[in-house]
Amino acid sequence: MKFTIQSKVVNADGSKSLARAGIIKTAHGIIETPAFIPVGTKATVKATTTDEVRDKVGAGAVLANTYHLYLQPGDEIIKRAGGLGKFMNWSGPTFTDSGGFQAFSLGTVKGRGKKIVGENDQVSIINDQSDHKSSEDSESMMAKIDDDGVTFKSVIDGSEHRFTPERSIEIQHNIGADIIFAFDECATPGADYEYQKKAVERTKLWAERCLNENSKLKIENSATSPALFGIVQGGRHEDLRRMSAKDIGSMTLSSGESFDGFGIGGSFDKDDIGTAVRWVCEELPENKPRHLLGIGEPVDLILGVANGVDTFDCVAPTRLARTGAAYVGNGRLNLLNAQFKDDFGPLDSNCKCDTCKNYSRAYLAHLFRAKEMLGATLLSVHNLYFLVNIVKRLRQAILDGKFEEVKEEMLKDFS
RNA sequence: GCGCCGUUCGCAUAGUGGCUAUUGCAGCGGACUGUAAAUUCGCGGCCCUCUGGGCAUCGCUGGUUCGAGUCCAGCACGGCGCA
Numbered sequence: 001m002k003f004t005i006q007s008k009v010v011n012a013d014g015s016k017s018l019a020r021a022g023i024i025k026t027a028h029g030i031i032e033t034p035a036f037i038p039v040g041t042k043a044t045v046k047a048t049t050t051d052e053v054r055d056k057v058g059a060g061a062v063l064a065n066t067y068h069l070y071l072q073p074g075d076e077i078i079k080r081a082g083g084l085g086k087f088m089n090w091s092g093p094t095f096t097d098s099g100g101f102q103a104f105s106l107g108t109v110k111g112r113g114k115k116i117v118g119e120n121d122q123v124s125i126i127n128d129q130s131d132h133k134s135s136e137d138s139e140s141m142m143a144k145i146d147d148d149g150v151t152f153k154s155v156i157d158g159s160e161h162r163f164t165p166e167r168s169i170e171i172q173h174n175i176g177a178d179i180i181f182a183f184d185e186c187a188t189p190g191a192d193y194e195y196q197k198k199a200v201e202r203t204k205l206w207a208e209r210c211l212n213e214n215s216k217l218k219i220e221n222s223a224t225s226p227a228l229f230g231i232v233q234g235g236r237h238e239d240l241r242r243m244s245a246k247d248i249g250s251m252t253l254s255s256g257e258s259f260d261g262f263g264i265g266g267s268f269d270k271d272d273i274g275t276a277v278r279w280v281c282e283e284l285p286e287n288k289p290r291h292l293l294g295i296g297e298p299v300d301l302i303l304g305v306a307n308g309v310d311t312f313d314c315v316a317p318t319r320l321a322r323t324g325a326a327y328v329g330n331g332r333l334n335l336l337n338a339q340f341k342d343d344f345g346p347l348d349s350n351c352k353c354d355t356c357k358n359y360s361r362a363y364l365a366h367l368f369r370a371k372e373m374l375g376a377t378l379l380s381v382h383n384l385y386f387l388v389n390i391v392k393r394l395r396q397a398i399l400d401g402k403f404e405e406v407k408e409e410m411l412k413d414f415s
Numbered sequence: 416g417c418g419c420c421g422u423u424c425g426c427a428u429a430g431u432g433g434c435u436a437u438u439g440c441a442g443c444g445g446a447c448u449g450u451a452a453a454u455u456c457g458c459g460g461c462c463c464u465c466u467g468g469g470c471a472u473c474g475c476u477g478g479u480u481c482g483a484g485u486c487c488a489g490c491a492c493g494g495c496g497c498a
Binding site: 039041042046047063065068095097098100101102104105106142154155156181186231263265266267268291292293294295296297300312313314315316317318319320321322323325334336337338368371373375376 | 442445446447448450451
């Protein structure tokens with residue numbers, strides 16, 4: 001993998017901006033950055049075909065997930081299929097996330113048996129209730145973290161599995177994406193400073209193990225060796241963020257190897273994009289790409305690019321699409337609202353996507369009411385196109401030397 | 416005509432005489448940021464001085480009872496069976 005910066009932004013007052021435009025070159029093609037990368041967790045960008053993702057969305061790469069593909073169909077199958085891209089009929093660049101995030105999102109017990117809120121309130125309530133019965137309610141836990149790795153239960157059949165940094169890298173090599181991520185610990189936003197600090201330290205130790213394992217596997221299988229991105233953690237604490245970024249950014253093995261790029265992890269609040277992301281990007285080496293993990297509302301993308309992010313991934317566009325929500329110029333629409341039943345206009349009159357050019361709000365509303373799956377496809381194409389093109393416009397603005405004004409204009413549109 | 420069964424929110428359902436009448440679907444609205452998500456959470460009779468309170472309501476009419484969706488009688492409607 002090779003990263004080239006084409007243009008850096010210089011602010012009107014002559015000060016240096018973190019924003020830049022560049023090109024990531026991989027064995028399967030290039031990614032023009034900044035870029036929004038659609039998420040295809042289980043080797044599919046849900047509800048779409050790869051033709052649609054390439055031609056109608058205009059995406060440059062897709063990101064799949066190690067945890068999910070390891071459980072199903074299994075990394076060996078993907079390896080035998082010829083790798084992730086071949087398996088899913090995506091000829092462009094691919095990423096895999098390491099599975100570290102799943103240890104967090106599946107609801108973990110951390111520290112002194114403290115319960116972590118799962119993805120929705122209900123999960124946390126169930127966990128809280130079981131607390132009264134026994135402090136070691138391993139039945140209700142899906143994953144458990146220790147210093148060596150994570151033990152978790154399969155969401156498919158409940159069977160027990162274990163990921164370590166080494167195992168995650170091995171699986172990711174089997175899956176065969178162009179860019180893979182180090183196995184990290186993503187602490188919950190509710191975690192206190194001490195825990196965040198511990199997660200940063202653990203993520204650092206694991207990062208080194210990932211780097212070592214990757215180096216080992218590269219030698220064994222040099223033809224398809226992926227680029228490895230290290231992950232920065234630290235929550236909303238400036239000292240932890242800067243420390244983590246310095247550690248991961250400068251980490252070098254005795255062989256001279258270091259990370260090819262970086263992921264910025266954690267759960268973010270709205271305000272964090274302009275602060276936490278900036279702290280991190282100020283510390284990371286400038287000549288390597290930075291990926292902001294899991295972030296992608298329109299405003300986040302604009303602020304992310306302004307603060308030095310090169311690539312983004314986010315499930316929001318496809319998840320929202322499947323439940324009838326669409327991004328439009330000035331916010332969001334819920335196509336299931338009664339008002340759209342007889343609205344024969346386009347979804348977004350300013351959008352040039354295939355869905356907006358060819359289908360009415362009334363038709364989309366009908367598809368969702370009738371639970372026809374085409375609705376999810378058409379809205380996914382639109383939402384992905386919408387986000388991909390926000391970032392493309394920002395890229396063009398950087399190349400044209402008009403980033404500041406375009407940024408301000410777009411921020412006005414989306415706030 | 417006789418016998419049996421049934422009638423509970425738009426539809427479908429639950430409901431040992433006792434507090435606020437259940438659940439699903441449909442309806443209306445909300446949420447969703449490295450996807451346990453084509454998921455999920457609210458609301459859903461009327462009225463008021465609305466962080467609370469009041470009045471209704473289980474086909475209809477009457478009865479038993481401190482208390483009836485629930486028990487009894489009659490009526491209406493529907494289903495099945497027999498004539």
